Amino acid sequence: MKLIVGLGNPGSSYDNTRHNVGFQIIDLFASKNQVSISKEKFRGLYGELTIRGEKVILLKPQSYMNLSGEVVRQYVDFFKISISDVLILSDDLDLPLGSFRIKKKGSSGGHNGLKNIEQHLGTQEYCRIKVGISNNKNLDTKDYVLGKFSKEEKKIFDEVKETVMKVLFDYFVLSFDNLMNQYNIKQKQGEESPDVR
Secondary structure, three states, rough: EEEEEEEEOHHHHHOHHHHHHHHHEEEEHHHHHHOOOOOOOOEEEEEEEEEEEEEEEEEEOOHHHHHHHHHHHHHHHOOOOOHHEEEEEEEEEEOOOOOOEEEEOOOOOOOHHHHHHHHHHHHOEEEEEEEEEOOOOOHHHHHHOOOOOOOOHHHHHHOOOOHHHHHHHOOOOOOOOOHHHHHHHHHHHHHHHHHHH
């Protein structure tokens, strides 16, 4: 069984903000699989489906970002999911908009949601896809991440969302190392060629 978690803040005031990238991606993945993320348990909204014979839970914690780990831990324990079968989708200030990184361990990088997940899982070794939102040093970090994409930014984000959909479908086909090798290399090549973005 796999648990895919999109990070974000609940409530309409946070809809489509940079910090809710995880929610937006998991909502699109659910839509493409014709699944509703509407069941409630342990301060989370979730949906269930089967992909390639494996049960999958799609989760949106409703605890606010900085307590996401509490919710993830409860789902891991209740559904008896191995930490190696948990995949977290989050935003990343240090990556340019239009890019993403697939990792199977690492620090939180100051991201409050990842920090809380690390704390409650008791390890930095969990799989994640970090989606770039760039940064604006002229704005307070909190104001920036809780702000919404401009029209141009949203266009770039919508394009990367579709690529991340391919990653998520391949997640069920490839080993995680192969997934990282395939898509992270493409990302590096893309960064060298401005035309790709």
